[in-house]
Amino acid sequence: MTEVRNRPGVNSKILVVDDQPGVRQLINEALKSDGYLVHTAANGKQALREIKENTPAVVLLDLKMPGMNGLELLQEIKKSGYQGAIITMTAYGELDLLTKAQKLGVDHHLTKPFDINDLRGLVRKVIEQYNYKKDNTVLRA
Known part of the structure; x- marks a missing residue:
């Protein structure tokens, strides 16, 4: 656990948006064990509320959901001025x-x-890029 606590980006907020409870739970558990603060949403409406309330560094977004689909949600996220990273997830062939x-x-x-370790590695990389970008923005100000 000490190794996790010392890694850059630990305690970064991540939002997982997927209509399938099993997928949300799997990603939630994997990323929490890596030291991230994970929030989940089952639909677009919940996701927009979570983004507004928690300002995650990364949003993991399923593109194929009932109601507000991932593309519609993505448009709303972009309109909101969200500055974090967005990683989409969808099935092969879409x-x-x-x-x-x-x-x-x-x-x-x-x-x-996808392999959960591939997801973990990608999230780690994206968090590092996000923090680097954020740090450079602060230095320029």
Whole structure:
């Protein structure tokens, strides 16, 4: 646990948005064990509230959800002025969704099913980039 506490980005907030409870739980447990503060949302409305209240450094976003789908949510997130990173998740073969998401400015993408260690590594990398960008913004001010 000492190794986790000393890693840069520990205690960074992450929001997991997925309509499947099992996926949310798996990601939640993996990222919490890495020292991140994880919040979850089952739909777009919950996600927008979490972003407003908690300002996560990273949003992990399922593109295929009922109600407000991931693309609609992504548009709303971008309109809100959110400055963190967005990692989309979707099943193999949904390239049209991925292309649209890339045009809306997502930072990275994971194809489901994915290896949880790949997700953990990507989140670590994205958090490091986010913190570097944030630190440089503060230094310039």
